Amino acid sequence: MSTGAPYTKRQLNWLRKHYLLMPAKELTATFNAKYGQSRTDDAIKGTLFRAGIRCGRTGHFEKGAEVWNKGKKGYMGANATSFKKGNLPHNHRPLWSERIDKNGYVEMSVPERNPHTGFETRFKHKHVWIWEQANGKKPKSTAVIFKDGNSRNFELSNLILVSRNELLSANLHGYKNSPVELKPVILTLAKIEAKAGFRLCPGRGRRGQEANR
Numbered sequence: 001m002s003t004g005a006p007y008t009k010r011q012l013n014w015l016r017k018h019y020l021l022m023p024a025k026e027l028t029a030t031f032n033a034k035y036g037q038s039r040t041d042d043a044i045k046g047t048l049f050r051a052g053i054r055c056g057r058t059g060h061f062e063k064g065a066e067v068w069n070k071g072k073k074g075y076m077g078a079n080a081t082s083f084k085k086g087n088l089p090h091n092h093r094p095l096w097s098e099r100i101d102k103n104g105y106v107e108m109s110v111p112e113r114n115p116h117t118g119f120e121t122r123f124k125h126k127h128v129w130i131w132e133q134a135n136g137k138k139p140k141s142t143a144v145i146f147k148d149g150n151s152r153n154f155e156l157s158n159l160i161l162v163s164r165n166e167l168l169s170a171n172l173h174g175y176k177n178s179p180v181e182l183k184p185v186i187l188t189l190a191k192i193e194a195k196a197g198f199r200l201c202p203g204r205g206r207r208g209q210e211a212n213r
Contacts, residue, residue: 007047011035015044016053021116030117095121105151127151131159143167149176149183160187165194 007015014034019027028041039047093099097109106126114122131144134156138144145167147158162170169190178186 007051012047012051012053015048015051018116019048019053030119033119034117093123098126099123101125106154127154127159130154130156131161135161145170145175147183148180149178162187162190163194166190169193 011031015027015031018030022030024041024045028039028044031037031044032039093109095109095111099107101107107123108126108129109121110124110129111120112122112124113120125144127146128138128144132138138161141164142161143164145160145162146153147160150158166187167190170186173186173189175183175186175190
């Protein structure tokens, strides 16, 4: 696939700003959709290298490095194989499409602005999206969990909002792998412990009450 015309200064600035915020494949797909291009992953990587945009720990432009198209003027036009404006990249996921994340949870493409790319859609955990449609935006420092432990049961009655401390305590009691009939007991205990300020004591294998400060 052709890499098309030289990159504009605006496109290079966008790559410089976003290349540390997303995986390579997502960066390529997002760039192509935003600018109507058909660049490949290798083409984007090559451009980052030639432009001096290093994938190091700092993420800053290397001092003294020159942009590879320095001295070239403007957009050079498109050829027959260039991506046509308005088209979508081959790996674009349509609205409501689903995928599985690295932890086995279902993510879904939803009509919510992506804070990293500015796109009007983003992938979000399906169970969180369903809960939010009924209850509003999930508060910070909270999580939506599955009442029966089945991450494929998206019934609203099976989705529970808990605090992060409650989730931690429930996990310490083996909530996910416990029998269904014990889960309500474990969750109730987790809520009590979280409210009382209990935590796991390092190296002791038991819980102790955290000192008030």
